[in-house]
Amino acid sequence: MEKVVEMKGITKIFPGTVANDDVNFELLKGETHVLLGENGAGKTTLMNILYGLYQPEKGDIYVKGNKVSLTNPNDAIKLGIGMVHQHFMLVHNFTVTQNIVLGTEPKKGLSIDIEKAKRDVKEIADKYGFAIDPDAIIEDISVGQQQKVEILKALYRGADILILDEPTAVLTPQEIDELGVIINNLEKEGKSVILITHKLKEVMKMSDRVTIIRRGKVTGSVNTKETNIDELAELMVGRKVQLVVDKKEAQLKDVVLQIEDLYVKDSRGIEAVKGIDLTVHGGEILGIAGVDGNGQTEFIEALTGLRKPEKGKITLKGNDIYAKEPMDIINSGLAHIPEDRHKRGLILDYSLYENSILGSHRSEPFSKKGVMNYKNIREYCQKLIKEFDVRTPNDEVTAASLSGGNQQKLIVAREISKDPELLIASQPTRGVDVGAIEFIHKRLVGERDNGKAVLLVSLELDEILALSDRIAVMYDGHIVDVLDRKDANEQKLGILMAGGSLKDKEGEVSKVE
Structure with missing residues (x-):
């Protein structure tokens, strides 16, 4: 040819x-x-x-x-x-x-x-x-x-x-x-x-x-x-890769995140989240499945303080975080791997060491009385680069100079290293290679095994099924069903994601109104 x-x-x-x-x-x-x-x-x-x-x-x-x-x-x-x-x-x-x-x-x-x-x-x-x-x-x-x-x-x-x-x-x-x-x-x-x-x-x-x-x-x-x-x-x-996530049975702890009757509008003023009730426990990964554009983005933005909700209740470890500022929410014990790494995750013109402390940049040991401690910041960044295998010549290059997957690894490293009570992971492996996916999946499961609550939002059904202990399906701003992982499969989730319902055990399908 x-x-x-x-x-x-x-x-x-x-x-x-x-x-x-x-x-x-x-x-x-x-x-x-x-x-x-x-x-x-x-x-x-x-x-x-x-x-x-x-x-x-x-x-x-x-x-x-x-x-x-x-x-x-x-x-x-x-x-x-x-x-x-x-x-x-x-x-x-x-x-x-x-x-x-x-x-x-x-x-x-x-x-x-x-x-x-x-x-x-x-x-x-x-x-x-x-x-x-x-x-x-x-x-x-x-x-x-x-x-x-x-x-x-x-x-x-x-x-x-x-x-x-x-x-x-x-x-x-x-x-x-x-x-x-x-x-x-x-x-x-x-x-x-x-x-x-x-x-x-x-x-x-x-x-x-x-x-x-x-x-x-x-x-x-x-x-x-x-x-x-x-x-x-x-x-x-260059080595055998474990394509199946290895995890033991979840050990549920106390409720970490409680959401009641949450309503959120999108940028056009149209209701995107319509009365969501949801609970996430320590020691579990709760996956949110759904076709893109069914309110997942607005839902996560409301939880993280990036969008003001219309009404409802959000508590994190008993503390009210409804409509609070993002920094207050971070300080309450929430870390966030955002779905858009360029818009929400990194300042592309900043160095890796500056990006490595975003969200913690006002706290010791990185700053004191507004004065940055660059020695501590760079030592911390170099530790993250090594531990999370971020491929970079050094910590001085800008975030823009890294490949997309290495940018993602830096964000995952930063957020997990905050040791949060609740980790929200939105599309955590978007644009990431199979070796890095294996690593990120292990770290998310590690957070869950350490008793932390993980809220996973992903458009990848394989990822939702591999990592989640429970799966909530979003359609048109509603949580239409929450399934235990053992009861879920691709077909059932596909029906729910398209607006159907699992009417009975035989799988008879009816449309959600």
């Missing part, structure tokens, strides 16, 4: 680290090729080189048989290469159409021909099986829809080679299936797709071949049909 991309001997060095070390990679016409590796392995760096964002220290790139020099993304786009980044680059108050044609708008005289733009967008969306409204405003559509806009943007600019960086990190199970259909449609049209990922299930489902990168070097390339999840995990991490 025809090679559409060949990268030979690519080496890229950043201060203190070799990101790519003599890497070879090839992509065939009409194939989906996965670049698999741990966080910080060098996958995104390699693809940023192919997209012209970085220039390698050495190595050659061939596109459709011709040796090319890619000095910026415009060079890549002219060669038919498009890239969808992990964190989308969209103008939030523009429509879908405006974002897709931005910079290449069709003109009628001196003005933009928006009607032609809409027709073009609809035509290309229909061709590849995208269900999307060209007039929708970006900030009003789901993350999955925003990703489709990014893919359409690349296709509109004539991409034959599409690079998708962690495309399933923020998608619901249904949206992942939709993405699989879109990728199949692209393949049928002769397009070639590179997926950067570390989600092994999706690798097996979506790809034709897999190239594994570990610590900047290629450790192997395999046909997907000839491998399995366990083998890929070992190639990726």
